Amino acid sequence: MKHLIIGAVVAATVFTGATAQEITLGRFFGACEDAGTDTKASSGEACIIQSIINAADAEIEGVSITTLPTDWGNYYDQIKASYAGGTPPDVHVMHRHRIPEFAGLGALADISDDLEAAGIDRSDWSENALAAVSYEDGIYGVPMDFHANLWHVNMDLMEAAGLVENGKPILPSSPEELLKHAQMVKAATGQNYLAADFAQFPLGVRLVLALIWQQGSNISDGVTASLNTDEAKAAVAAMTQLFDAGLADPQLNYADSQQAFLNGEAAILVNGTWVVDFYSAEAAKEEVGLDNYYVADFPTLFDTGATWADSHMWAIPASLQADEEKYQAALKVLAFINDHNIDWARTGHMAVRTSVLESDEYAALPHRSEYTGTAGIARDTPPSKRYGAIQDVLNRELQAIWLTGKKADVALADAEAEIQDLLDR
Amino acid sequence: MPEKHTSGRRMTESQAALVLLLPFLATYALFLVYPFFRGIWISLHDWNLMAVAFNPDAKEFVGLHNYERVMWGKDITWGALISPVQQVIGVLGFGLSIFLHRIGWVSKVTAVALGVAAILLFVLPGFHPAEGGRWYDRRFWPTVGNTLIFVGLTVPGVVVSALLLAAAVNRETRAMSAFRTLFFLSQIMSVTVVTLIWQIMFSPRQGLIANITETFGGSPIVWLTDEHLAMAAIVITTIWWSLGIAMILFLAGLQDISKDLYEAAALDNATGAKAFWHITLPNLKRTITLVIVLQVILQFQVFGQAHLMTRGGPNDSTQVLVRYIYQTAFRDSDLGRASAMAVFLFVIMGAFSVLQFVLGREED
Structure with a gap:
């Protein structure tokens, strides 16, 4: 009997060992x-x-x-x-x-x-x-x-600033309106209009990229870099006007910007689709500053809709x-x-x-x-074997503009030259 | 002690030594010497990390091309006052080394080392691209500069604070031995843990430092995303982390100093700071040299702190050489270029090792 059991165990081991991948x-x-x-x-x-x-x-x-x-x-x-x-x-x-x-x-x-x-x-x-x-x-x-990048909205702050209509947030349709909305939120609530990770991961960069695409431009055509353009300058200026007016804080990293939004210290957080269920769950909690959470497609500030995806x-x-x-x-x-x-x-x-x-x-x-509109406006930079390195250049030079005060045209020219180097390699 | 007169064995002393050394030599050759020459070999090729892994023939011999692409540029010229500050300091340093040697304050070797460093400081910053020219890799030299700044701030920081701590805890009481253990503890942590602790410390929202500044009515400092403070934050973290081993070396040095010297000095009314200055420091000279050189070699290899705390930012202000090598090799798959940079780093660290060797042999 004893031998039988041992035999069976050995057989079972050999058998499963042979089939389990x-x-x-x-x-x-x-x-x-x-x-x-x-x-x-x-x-x-x-x-x-x-x-x-x-x-x-x-x-x-x-x-x-x-x-x-x-x-x-x-x-x-x-x-x-x-x-x-x-x-x-x-x-x-x-x-x-x-x-x-x-x-x-x-x-x-x-x-x-x-x-x-x-x-x-x-x-x-x-x-x-x-x-x-x-x-x-x-x-x-x-x-x-x-x-894709979405606009996560704190409806209570928007409501206080008069930026809610029919239960939906009123989002800007031009850079000028963006500034106006930001000032309205500041005046009504004392809080920042917009938060995003402008300091660590490329969330802020993707935001600027979307604004470049919205003007029909891009960082390159896959062969020639094109970043020192009027479109890129306009896209950067749309963001820096908020920083300069103290209506958004460029120094927050991913965790800090998220915390600011959950604390109710920013009306809008620009972040990806991956946090919708997390923010919904957080908003339901008593102790979290964010109570009334809404998700919106990335608004069109220029000609055509576009968001990073x-x-x-x-x-x-x-x-x-x-x-x-x-x-x-x-x-x-x-x-x-x-x-x-x-x-x-x-x-x-x-x-x-x-x-x-x-x-x-x-x-x-x-x-x-x-956010059903997002699928239709999804965009990305041209495919490249050096995608990661190009993203790092964009991240570094764009962050230099708002974190270190580097002149936008100098940073964009540097980024263009360096992306060209990467495309030529 | 080796017993020189045991007889009747077949092996001579040197044969026995060779046999005993063999395991070490084999390991050393396999894991250090071979990879080192292999690295130089790779640096002479256009070598894509993944492409060569799939097809060993995918590499191409390019000679010194990688070195040129990394360190040189188009239309590079030299001028005597391109970086006035560094170059003037270089000239002054050269004069100072001659002067110090003349009046007998420093030995010949030290004077030569100082003089060579001064000449390099005069010559190297003078290279620049002429009108219409450019560096092929515009990030390499700024990265080297950042690494030098990091080493230049960290090493004195570690040496001074470790020396003061060692002098303070060099007593045979239970409390002091507890302190010794405590100060050494930071050293045994991994870089991930250390950077995590300090990222929390520096955080403007939840950090200890922010809480302290707020208590005194200041607005919190955003250390890690401030161009001027990010490097300081990394230096502070590194000093805290690297204190332990330097402190232990200093303690060993301190315990070698005879008590008689202090007693004799006390009779001449030299105690406390005076005794530290006139007795402790001169007797620790060798240990200090050793610690400085070890720290220089160690800190040139900084990677984890810059990689994990600031990702080299903002605006590349904390980008350091090893992180650039890592990115070039693994993000860009450009193993040849990365190896060329690594060889450059080796030359710098090799120079400091030679310096340590020379200074260590120097007679007082």
Whole structure:
């Protein structure tokens, strides 16, 4: 009997050991300790994605997933180093803007022929979502969302300044009106009109970029940099007029600007879609200064609507295709994430699957109806293998204008020259 | 003590030494010597981090091109008064080194070291792009300048504060040994923890420093996004972090000074600050030199503080050399150029190591 039990245990170990595929997964979004496996109960980016991963680990037969420790700020450096060292994670998240760099080098697996077998229906993806994961003739990932800059609104402050009509905030339609609204809020409440992270991550930069796009201009055409332009100067001036008049504080970083908004010290916070569910939850709390929360599309201050946007997607390294079983297991993980697109949309991000976009559950998500225009005005800078370096140049030079008093035309000329160097390299 | 007269064994002393050294030499060669020469080799190539990983033939030998792209520019000329402040200080420093040597205040070696530094200060800032010219990499030299400023502020800060602390806690009481442990504790923390603590300290909304300034009626200072204060904030953090090891070295040096000297001095009415100045400092000269050189070499490699607290900003005012190397290698995947910068950093630190070697051998 004893021998039988031991034999059975050994057999079981060998059996499961032979079939369970160990999948390593790399992601940003931050850490969530106790995400659980209930994909409907979690809140916030970190916990929602981790609950989906935990559920995949529990529910997909023969696949176990290990989430690797990674860090937001250095994510791509880590991923690149792991590719260079020949040990990339089997599945990892990335942004649409990184596809030219990674797929261009042959780092990512082209999964176009394997989607159907894995149970991923690409005809359900919206046209933009398919474009987001496509490069040349291949498909290099499974899209998860669109995310964009929004205007998060404190309705009580707006109401006090007389900037609410029919339950909706009145947002500016020109730089002059922006200044006027800001002065009205200051006069009525003593608070700043607008807050954003102008000092750390490129949230403020994306705000200025949107204003450049709204005038039909861009930072480059992919070959020639064009930042020392009247349009860029007008975009910068629209923001600096608020700083100069003391109606917005350029020195707040991400955490501080968010805290200012939640404390009720700013009528508008410019931040992404990823915080809608978090701010809704905060606004419901008694002790939080923000009570009456509203989400709005980025307003058009110039000619045409535009706001910065990007896409999260999941990719598999090309090297994994050599190990068929592991590759199939990785595809199953991607399919599972694709199936839970509605859960991820709970963060505030826009879904990528038409069936989800048209569902009642999606329409019922908090504040969802307030920013339906965003998908139509989503923009980004031209695709480039040096996207990250170009973003850093923009961040540095634009921040120099409002943080260190560098002359706008000098900073824009410097940025243009440096972006040109990067495009020429 | 080696026993020189044991006989009858097959190995000679030097053979035995070689065998015992072998594990170290092998490790040293594998993990230090090989990567070092490999780094120089990479710096002579156009070498994309990921492209070469997928295809080893994707690199191209370019000679010294990377060095040129990093350090040189188009139409670079030299002028004697381009950066007047540095260059005048350079000339004065050169004169001072000769003068100090003549009157016998400094030894020949120190005078030569000072003179060479002064000449470099005169020559290097004189290079500049002529009309219509430009640096190929306009961020490299400002980054080197920031690194020098950081080292120039941090090293004296660490040395002076560690020396004063060591002198204060150099007593055999229980309280003092508790203090010694306490001051050393910051040293064992990782850079992530240290920068987290200080980011909270410097935060204008919740920071301790902001709370103190507000108590006295001032408006909170936004340290980390102020062009003039960001570097100071990083320097303060680094001094707090690096105090421990310097303090321990000073304590060891202090305990080597004979008590008799202080007793003799006390008879001549030299106590307290006077004794510190006339007895402690001269006897600690070697330790001070050692600590300065070690700190210079250590602080040139600053990375985490600037990377985590300010991300090199605002306006590149805290961008330091190692962070630039890191960005060039991993963000831009340009391993060749990054290696060229790393070799440059090696040359600077190598110069300080040589200096330490020379000063350490110098007879008083």
